[in-house]
Amino acid sequence: MPVLEGKELRIVAFLCNWCSYGGADTAGVARATQPTDLRIIRVPCSGRIDPLFVLRALLNGADGVLISGCHPNDCHYSAGNFYARRRLEVLKQFLPILGIDDRRFEYTWVSASEGQRWQQVVTSFTQRIHELGPAPRLEDAEPLLEMADMALKPLRPLGTGQKAPLDELKACIKSKIKDLDVVIGWQQGYDAAHTVPLFMRTEEDVDRLVWGPFNVNNPATYVNEMIGKAVPLDKVKKIGVVVKGCDSRSIVEMLQEKLIDKDNIVLFALPCEGTFDMARIDRELGRYSKIDKVEYDEAGVTITADGTPHRFCITDYAQGKCYNCSMPLAKDADDIFGTAPEITGTPSTPPELAMLDAMTLEQRFSFWKGEMDRCLRCYACRNACPLCVCKDYCIAETREPHFISQEWNVREKIYFQYIHAMHLAGRCTLCGECQRACPVGIPILALRQQLVRIIGQLFDYKSGMDSTATPPLLCYKVEETNIKQREL
Amino acid sequence: MSTYRFAKSSDLPALLAFFAKENRVLVPVVKQAVKPSVVFAPWKEGMDFTLDKPTVPAKEAVLPPSETLVTYEKTRNPEEPDKFLLHLDDTPEATPTVVFGCRACDARGYATLDRPFLNGLYKDPYYAARRNSLTVVTLTCNSGCNTCFCHWVGGGPSSPEGSDILMTELGDGYVLQAVSEKGKAVLEASPLADGQDREKEVMETRKAAWATLSKKPDLSFAPDRVLARFTDTDFWKKETERCLSCGACTYFCPSCYCFNITDEGSGMGKPGRRIRSWDNCMSSLFTREASGHNPRAAKAERMRQRVTHKFATYPENWGAFSCMGCGRCISNCPARIDIRQIVLDAIALGEKE
Ligand code: SF4
Ligand code: SF4
Ligand code: SF4
Ligand code: SF4
Ligand code: SF4
Numbered sequence: 001m002p003v004l005e006g007k008e009l010r011i012v013a014f015l016c017n018w019c020s021y022g023g024a025d026t027a028g029v030a031r032a033t034q035p036t037d038l039r040i041i042r043v044p045c046s047g048r049i050d051p052l053f054v055l056r057a058l059l060n061g062a063d064g065v066l067i068s069g070c071h072p073n074d075c076h077y078s079a080g081n082f083y084a085r086r087r088l089e090v091l092k093q094f095l096p097i098l099g100i101d102d103r104r105f106e107y108t109w110v111s112a113s114e115g116q117r118w119q120q121v122v123t124s125f126t127q128r129i130h131e132l133g134p135a136p137r138l139e140d141a142e143p144l145l146e147m148a149d150m151a152l153k154p155l156r157p158l159g160t161g162q163k164a165p166l167d168e169l170k171a172c173i174k175s176k177i178k179d180l181d182v183v184i185g186w187q188q189g190y191d192a193a194h195t196v197p198l199f200m201r202t203e204e205d206v207d208r209l210v211w212g213p214f215n216v217n218n219p220a221t222y223v224n225e226m227i228g229k230a231v232p233l234d235k236v237k238k239i240g241v242v243v244k245g246c247d248s249r250s251i252v253e254m255l256q257e258k259l260i261d262k263d264n265i266v267l268f269a270l271p272c273e274g275t276f277d278m279a280r281i282d283r284e285l286g287r288y289s290k291i292d293k294v295e296y297d298e299a300g301v302t303i304t305a306d307g308t309p310h311r312f313c314i315t316d317y318a319q320g321k322c323y324n325c326s327m328p329l330a331k332d333a334d335d336i337f338g339t340a341p342e343i344t345g346t347p348s349t350p351p352e353l354a355m356l357d358a359m360t361l362e363q364r365f366s367f368w369k370g371e372m373d374r375c376l377r378c379y380a381c382r383n384a385c386p387l388c389v390c391k392d393y394c395i396a397e398t399r400e401p402h403f404i405s406q407e408w409n410v411r412e413k414i415y416f417q418y419i420h421a422m423h424l425a426g427r428c429t430l431c432g433e434c435q436r437a438c439p440v441g442i443p444i445l446a447l448r449q450q451l452v453r454i455i456g457q458l459f460d461y462k463s464g465m466d467s468t469a470t471p472p473l474l475c476y477k478v479e480e481t482n483i484k485q486r487e488l
Numbered sequence: 489m490s491t492y493r494f495a496k497s498s499d500l501p502a503l504l505a506f507f508a509k510e511n512r513v514l515v516p517v518v519k520q521a522v523k524p525s526v527v528f529a530p531w532k533e534g535m536d537f538t539l540d541k542p543t544v545p546a547k548e549a550v551l552p553p554s555e556t557l558v559t560y561e562k563t564r565n566p567e568e569p570d571k572f573l574l575h576l577d578d579t580p581e582a583t584p585t586v587v588f589g590c591r592a593c594d595a596r597g598y599a600t601l602d603r604p605f606l607n608g609l610y611k612d613p614y615y616a617a618r619r620n621s622l623t624v625v626t627l628t629c630n631s632g633c634n635t636c637f638c639h640w641v642g643g644g645p646s647s648p649e650g651s652d653i654l655m656t657e658l659g660d661g662y663v664l665q666a667v668s669e670k671g672k673a674v675l676e677a678s679p680l681a682d683g684q685d686r687e688k689e690v691m692e693t694r695k696a697a698w699a700t701l702s703k704k705p706d707l708s709f710a711p712d713r714v715l716a717r718f719t720d721t722d723f724w725k726k727e728t729e730r731c732l733s734c735g736a737c738t739y740f741c742p743s744c745y746c747f748n749i750t751d752e753g754s755g756m757g758k759p760g761r762r763i764r765s766w767d768n769c770m771s772s773l774f775t776r777e778a779s780g781h782n783p784r785a786a787k788a789e790r791m792r793q794r795v796t797h798k799f800a801t802y803p804e805n806w807g808a809f810s811c812m813g814c815g816r817c818i819s820n821c822p823a824r825i826d827i828r829q830i831v832l833d834a835i836a837l838g839e840k841e
Contacts, residue, residue, distance in 0.1 A: 145520055189824045191634065196824045197730040217823065221732060225787075234786060279523030287541070289632050289700055374519055374527050376544065376553065376739045379771075383734035384822045391733070392772040399750065406750045406765040408554035437822035439736050440543060441523030 009063040009129050011037045013122075014053065016046045018076040020068035022112025024122075032119040035126040038066070045069065046107070047080025051091040052403070055418045058100055059411050061137065064129035067107040068121065072478065074111060081109070082476035089483045090425055090454055090473070097356055097450040098418070099365025103128060104135060108488050121488045136365060138411050143370030144363060148351040148443060150280065151316075152323040156341045158314045159273035160296050165337040166211045169270055172335050173240065174203050180266065182226070183240035184219040185209045191291040193281070193303050197222065200240075209242065213276045213301065213314055218433045219243065220250035220386035227264040228254075228389060238264050244272040246321060248330030249429040249464030250386040256467055257427070257474075259389055269333035271340055274314045274322040279441060281312055320351050320445070321432045332467065350430070352446035353453065368414055374440045375413040381444055382420055384437035387427050395419065421447040426455050426473040429464040458482045491672045492690075494683030496661040504531050506678055507586040511623070514549055514587045516542045528587070537589070539627055539657070545594040545742035545814065546587045550601060550618045553739075554765040555581060557614065557749070561759040574755075582617035588625045593638045593814035595626045595650035597742025602650075603806040604745065614764075623674060625664070626651040628694055632701040635815030637828055639701050642808055646694040656690045663690045707799075710809075710831055713838035715800040717792075723837065724788035727830045730823040733787045735768035737817035737825070738794065743810050744768065769793045795830050 015021040021042050027034060043049055046069025054065045067088060075081045088107040095102040106125055110118045173183055177200065187198035187208040195214040200206050219241050226236050241251065248267060254260045281303075288305035295302045300313035324347040329340035349357065356364055379396065382388050395403040396416045403419070405412050420434070428448045435445035455461055459472035459482070495503055507513045514528040515537040525543040529535075558578040565571040587594075598619070605615040629636075629645035638644055648654055652671030655664045663683045666672035717723045738744040748767035753760030767774055770790050776782040784790050802810035811827065818826050 147520055147522060150522060190818070190826050190829075194824055199729045217730075222730070277522070283524060287631070287633050289634055289702070291634070371521075374525065374544075377766075378734055378736040378739040380732070380734035380736040380820075380822050383732040394773075397771070397773050402752075405752055406554055406748070406763045407752070407761075408552070408765070433822070437732075437734070437736075438523075439740060439820035439822075440519065440525040440527065441521035443521065 008037045009126075009134060010061060011039065011064040011066060011126060011129055012057045012062045013038050013040045013066040013068065014043050014046075014049050015040055015067075016069040016081075017042055017044050019070035019074065019112050020110040020118070023068070023110040023114045023118040026113060026115030027118040030115050032115060034119055034122050037126050037129070038122060045075065045077050045080035046084040047075070047077065049084060049088070051087055051422050052419060054091060054105060055422070056403075056415065058104065058135065059138065059415055059418075061135070063132070063135045064104045064125065066105075066121075066125050068110045068118075069107075071109040071111055074109075079476065082478065083473070085480065085483060086458075086473055086476055087425075089458060090451070091422075093454045093458075094421070094425075094451060096361060097353075097364065097447060099361050099363070099368060100135075101132060101361055103132060106486065106488060108486075124488050136362070138365070138369055138414070139409075141366045141369040143373060144366035145370045146355060146359075146367060148320075148355045150277070150320065150351055152320070152348065152351060154274070154315060154318070154323045155326060155343050155345045155347065156328075158318055158322060159298055160301060160314060161212050161270070161273040162296050162298070164211050164270045164273075166209070166270065168337050169211075169242070169268055169335075170206050170209060172337070173200065173206050173209070173242075173268060176240065176266065177201070177203065177206065180238050180240045181236035183242065183268070184222055185242040186211075186215040186217065186219075192294040193285075193291050194278070211270055212296070213274060213318075214278075215244065216275045216278055216319065216436065218247050218250060218384075218386055218431045220247050220254070220431070221384060221433065223251060223254060223265065223386065224259060224389045227260050229259060229261065230389070238266070240266040240268060242268045242270070243330045243333060244275070245269075245325060245327040245330050246272075246429065246431050248332060249327070250431055251464075252332055252467050253387060253427055253429055253464035253471075256464070256469055256471060262467070266335070267330060267333035269330035269336045271329040271338040272325075273328065274318040274325075276312065276314070276317050277319045278436070280317055284312070285310060319432055319436070321430055324348065324350065350445070350449045352435075352443045353449040355443075356446050356450075369410050371442045372410045372414045372417070375442060376440065377413060377416065378439065379416075380437040380439060381434040382416075384433040385420070385424070386431065386433065387424060387429075388420065417444055417447060421451055424448060425451045426459075426461070426471045427463055428452055490687075491666040491675045492683035492687060493664045493675050493678060493680035494661060494686060495664060495680050499661070499680065502679060504537075504588065505533065507588065507623075508533075511584045511586045514546050514585060516540065516589045531588070539589050541591055541629075541633070542589075542594070543816070543820070544740055545597060545816065546590050547597060547601075547742055549585050549587050549622055550598060550615055551745060551747075551766075554763055555614065556761045557764050558762040559759045560755045560762070562755045580614040580617035582621050584621040585618070586623045586625060589627050589655075590624065591629055591814070592626055592643055592645055592647040592649075592651070593636065593812040594742045595624050596638075596643050596647055596812045597650065597814075598622070598624060599650035600743040600802075600808070600810050600812065601745055623653075623670060624651045625653045625655055628654055628656045628697065630657060630693060630697050632697070633815065635818040636813055637702060637815060638813035639698070639704050640707055640828070641811050641813040643812060645697040645701070656693055658686065658689055658693060665690065705832060705835075707809075707831065707835070709835055709838065711800045711803045713835045714796055714831060716838055717834050718796065721788065723834070724792045725786075727833065728788040728791040728825075731770070731787050731791055731825055732823055733770050733772060733790065734822065735770050736820045736822065737827075738768035738770055739766060740816040740820045742812055742814055742816070743798075746774070769797070791830075795827060798827075799831055
């Protein structure tokens with residue numbers, strides 16, 4: 001091959017049928033010399049290219065992936081490439097957190113008449129991939145385990161919420177419960193140091209409602225199955241949900257996506273003072289047979305297990321998200337009790353993300369290899385996610401399409417995390433339920449944190465804050481403010 | 489009379505090395521994380537291991553999360569080029585394995601899997617090959633914990649069922665007791681010192697463990713009472729309301745054994761595989777039929793299946809509960825669904841009626 005010397009590498013190219021495939025054809029007809037590393041897949045439109053195709057190709061051993069579509073304003077379906085541009089830019093910026101060099105992926109525009117431009121795009125991309133060499137394979141990476149540093153500073157004092165006007169809230173719920181099919185909240189679980197979701201239908205049920213740092217579950221997870229517009233089964237008419245600030249963002253996001261109707265839901269809110277990271281509490285308690293009592297004070301709790309007291313200060317043991325929380329009291333709730341605390345300071349990088357930021361690409365690749373190895377594919381992460389609304393039809397388990405192999409290896413396991421993360425891009429509110437649900441403690445939240453950071457930077461957007469806002473990957477701008485096109 | 493051997497903590501690596509001469513040895517290792525977990529991994533010389541209770545039981549030793557049942561390859565018949573030759577290979581994969589440091593509930597899990605896989609109408613050759621080459625060294629528990637209830641369901645912290653060797657921690661080390669012929673042969677060939685003189689201490693330690701367990705309710709009515717709730721949709725709806733329909737409870741269970749079979753690859757050009765992989769009754773897809781109809785479309789129906797299978801239908805077929813009381817479905821459930829409570833509620837309701 002005259003253009004490039006040395007061994008061929010594997011480059012996958014997705015080209016839109018109308019422009020870039022035509023462009024490649026024009027180059028071919030003109031007998032323009034091109035490197036032969038490219039394997040072309042023709043698709044109807046760049047808007048048809050799911051970022052997961054790219055990730056699959058990279059996981060399965062592609063050394064580079066190139067996407068080319070019609071120039072902006074030239075899409076044969078008018079806006080496919082505008083949507084693609086947003087998605088593909090997010091994908092490009094997402095790759096480094098996975099330990100994948102983002103230079104291995106590029107997207108560009110080539111029209112059907114631009115045979116010469118096509119030749120130049122292919123040549124320069126192929127050259128770039130040859131300079132990078134063969135892509136590292138997950139199979140060959142040395143596993144690495146590392147732990148996030150959870151010593152964090154909150155944006156406002158955290159507490160145990162014991163002064164919150166719970167009785168007023170209860171009275172309000174009681175006054176409305178006849179008009180609601182069910183109200184979701186929390187009650188004590190199998191002992192005083194664990195709560196479980198509570199489903200209230202009678203006034204006696206309301207008496208079991210608790211408020212405090214053990215209320216970790218996000219009640220929004222149950223909303224879609226009850227009132228989701230796409231859910232055919234067992235639907236009810238109107239529900240109430242008691243929410244912490246973060247929980248309310250999940251519900252607002254559902255409203256934004258028109259998954260539910262506002263008419264079907266009433267939100268009750270109290271100011272939250274933080275919730276416990278139960279993983280760290282359980283680690284500290286160790287193996288015990290019985291919780292004797294839990295005593296509250298303003299700064300924390302003392303849990304006595306098998307006669308031994310353990311003190312947990314909320315500032316040291318809160319969930320990672322609570323330190324950065326800027327909305328502890330749901331602003332969009334229908335019935336709000338108590339007042340929101342003043343928030344000072346700016347949020348810091350979430351701990352899991354900060355850990356990955358400090359690593360090299362190679363270390364990140366090794367990290368995911370090491371961590372995902374113990375994944376059992378139980379999909380608790382998926383099912384705990386309030387916004388994973390098609391979990392009963394998830395492509396992780398369907399045979400048509402057969403997205404994930406049933407083979408047991410890290411590649412297939414992490415691919416599900418890619419799927420979940422990409423499906424939540426621009427939607428995830430960082431409620432943290434996916435990671436909390438993982439029984440083997442894989443810090444999968446880091447992937448979502450990175451996406452939220454990218455979305456914030458690119459589109460100046462925060463999900464679940466405004467029920468009238470359109471999520472950024474469901475819309476586009478003809479001139480994007482923060483997407484800088486790279487030349488090839 | 490049982491064979492006893494004694495090992496100091498520092499003797500354990502040598503014991504593992506002895507096992508490893510002819511076996512793959514699965515030992516519990518800690519995966520450090522903000523939420524640490526204990527999983528089984530193949531032991532290698534110098535590797536750190538733990539004797540803490542594993543988060544994930546070593547069910548993989550007999551029922552791997554994914555295994556190839558058959559590989560198939562289609563090639564053109566050189567004699568008749570328009571015809572194909574089909575090559576099949578269905579040899580069971582089985583490496584001689586020692587599971588070291590599982591708990592009594594996990595070992596009873598093997599006994600529970602043995603019944604349907606080995607004692608039924610058809611014997612599963614893949615399971616049989618692995619089970620026959622398995623040696624189980626169980627650590628007896630010196631105390632119960634908040635979520636386990638082995639003693640409710642026919643077991644106990646030192647139940648020998650399913651084990652070859654029981655290992656009990658004493659102040660200065662571990663006493664290993666053979667509880668099967670295989671275990672006896674292994675212990676006698678091992679480099680460990682005799683431990684016969686510690687028998688009394690061992691028995692006292694095991695007895696003391698019982699005292700730490702929760703109060704045991706009478707579950708003798710459980711099969712009838714759970715079955716009696718079969719058509720009581722409201723009961724199951726109420727008990728299942730907070731369930732997320734994930735599969736954690738079944739994938740972390742030592743005795744759940746549902747699986748799926750998938751053919752991957754056409755077999756043309758390169759071999760295709762028929763893969764058996766774990767599946768679980770809590771997932772909606774598990775029972776969805778090709779027509780789109782799903783006999784267990786609601787999560788309550790799926791929970792009914794899980795609990796009824798463990799506490800009523802398996803006992804009806806095999807004469808024992810298929811819940812080992814290990815508590816993993818409780819401690820690993822993101823919604824902390826408590827199977828103990830569901831069974832107790834079913835019993836209490838039956839009493840009222
Ligand atoms: S993120 Fe905020 S609202 Fe949510 S639990 Fe933490 S402190 Fe409460
Ligand atoms: S992906 Fe995780 S953090 Fe994001 S909304 Fe879903 S459960 Fe919450
Ligand atoms: S919850 Fe954890 S173990 Fe289960 S599928 Fe998700 S990452 Fe894997
Ligand atoms: S682990 Fe819990 S939430 Fe998940 S399916 Fe089982 S019972 Fe339901
Ligand atoms: S059903 Fe739950 S308690 Fe019983 S053996 Fe399975 S995981 Fe353990």
